[in-house]
Amino acid sequence: MDLKLRGKRVFISGSTTGIGRCTAETFLREGASVYINGRTETTVQEVVSQLKADFPDASVKGIAADFADPAAVQSLIQQLPDIDILINNVGIYSSQSFFETEDAEWQRQFEVNVMSGV
Numbered sequence: 001m002d003l004k005l006r007g008k009r010v011f012i013s014g015s016t017t018g019i020g021r022c023t024a025e026t027f028l029r030e031g032a033s034v035y036i037n038g039r040t041e042t043t044v045q046e047v048v049s050q051l052k053a054d055f056p057d058a059s060v061k062g063i064a065a066d067f068a069d070p071a072a073v074q075s076l077i078q079q080l081p082d083i084d085i086l087i088n089n090v091g092i093y094s095s096q097s098f099f100e101t102e103d104a105e106w107q108r109q110f111e112v113n114v115m116s117g118v
Contacts (some may be wrong), residue, residue, distance in 0.1 A: 006031030009083045013037045013067060013116070014090030016047045023087055024051065024060070033059035035080060037090070039066040067116040068092075068108060088117040 010027045014020045016038035024034050028051060036051070038044045044062035051060045065076035067090045092112045094105055 001030075003030050005085075008032045008085055009035070009081065010085040010087065011035045011037070011080055011083045012087040012089055015087075016043050020087070020089040021047065023089065025054070027085075028055045028058040028060060031058075032085070034061075035083070036060065036062045037076070038062070038064060040064055067112045073116060090116060 005027060008027075010024075010032045012020050012024050012027075012034065015024045015036040020036070024036050027034050034051075036044060036047060038047065041064040044064045048060055048062040051058070063076050063079050065072040067073055090112060092109055094101055094109065
């Protein structure tokens with residue numbers, strides 16, 4: 001399918017696994033230049049290498065940034081060129097009882113899941 005994405009620049013937060021990674025693969029198949037993101041440089045570079053092997057003609061780069069750290073997000077923004085498409089995919093959760101979740105954990109989840117997109 002040609003979605004007319006060839007040459008578009010895409011940034012996808014939280015894109016080293018799961019839905020984010022599948023989204024990156026879809027954009028790469030369509031000919032877009034993709035910037036992936038994960039929390040650690042090691043993971044980001046491993047995924048960039050894998051995607052380059054899977055899509056040898058594609059343009060894929062990575063920028064590591066933990067969205068729980070506002071300074072890391074600012075650094076990411078400074079490294080990122082102008083983009084055409086933004087996918088805010090990053091998200092975290094705790095799999096514990098609502099009533100057992102401490103206020104600090106609720107705040108951390110809010111910061112990453114909501115405020116990082118702001």
